[in-house]
Amino acid sequence: MKIRHAIFSILLLSLIATVLGADVVIAQARGARAGAAAAAPRAQQVHGTLLQVMRGILFPNSNVLFSSQSVDPASVQKDADPTASVNPLAGAYGGWEAIENSGLAMAEAANLLTIPGRVCGNGKPVPVQNADWQRFVQGLRDAGTATYKAGQSKNMDMVLDAADKVTTACMNCHEVYREKTSAQGGMAARCTK
Template sequence: MRTYGLLIAAILLSACSKPQSRPATSQTPTAQVHGALGQIMRGILFPNANIIFAAQSKNPADIKPAADPSTATDALQSTYGGWTAVENSGIVVAEAANLLTIPGRKCGNGRAVPIDNPDWKMFVQGLRDAGMKSYQAAQSKNQDSMLDAADAITTACANCHDKYRDKPGGDAARCI
């Protein structure tokens, strides 16, 4: 009987005691690079900028969904089409700017993306700001606001392209 009482006391004591906490890991996940700069531009930034540009001349609210919106290749006609697609594109541009700052990304010619150059950081911030401006303009559902937002995207892209994409000297001197 005494053993049974000690067993019950031990069970109660362990049930009421504070559980041991696991030590927190101090490692921050590191971003991995899988694509070259040109792939980020053509696969993410270019198509999303085009959605923002389309909202200048055609009201996204007037764009009819595709016959099957879940398989639409036109984001404006997809399940998340209309103004939602334009909002999403603004956020994508702002977030994709972060991809342009990850160490290890390469230009199409194999050179490292110049992430440490002060002008590169400024150009990336300009793109991030233009993406957020586009997102906010899309939230307002006002095409006049989209004109200003699209202009901000054009300016942000041109600033960087003038220095890095359209650089004379052929592919060896460029970063795309």
């Protein structure tokens, strides 16, 4: 039965090819190939300055972890409508899951700190090529992973340990690339050594 179907399909196709003309069929096949190429994954794109990535992703996600140093995530009451919550700990994916998610957000954000083409708030390029920048980014990645594991383990000691790692990871980079006194050039000197 199946074989008969296949034979019939081939006959039908060759009939169509004859009717339309082989050129049309070949052109269609070429078009399909071009379509497949266009659907390939697009290159990474930059949408915000480094300052915006810090304020929009790292600041809120690290605070989810930091606030849990003194409050057991499991004890956080869910918001009245958890699906509309602006507090990850009290939302639909709250409690310990929120610690996991903030850890992953920080680890994933490490990737955003290394893609080319991003500028800092002052217009200077993010120094992605510097060896110490890459080391600091790795520190953030490790701290984010430690946070994720703390969330999975539901262990308060691991939360404290992860919070320590995250604080250190943020600080190590800020000391070199963010904290610039006016004598050092202030904001305009950020993202340079």
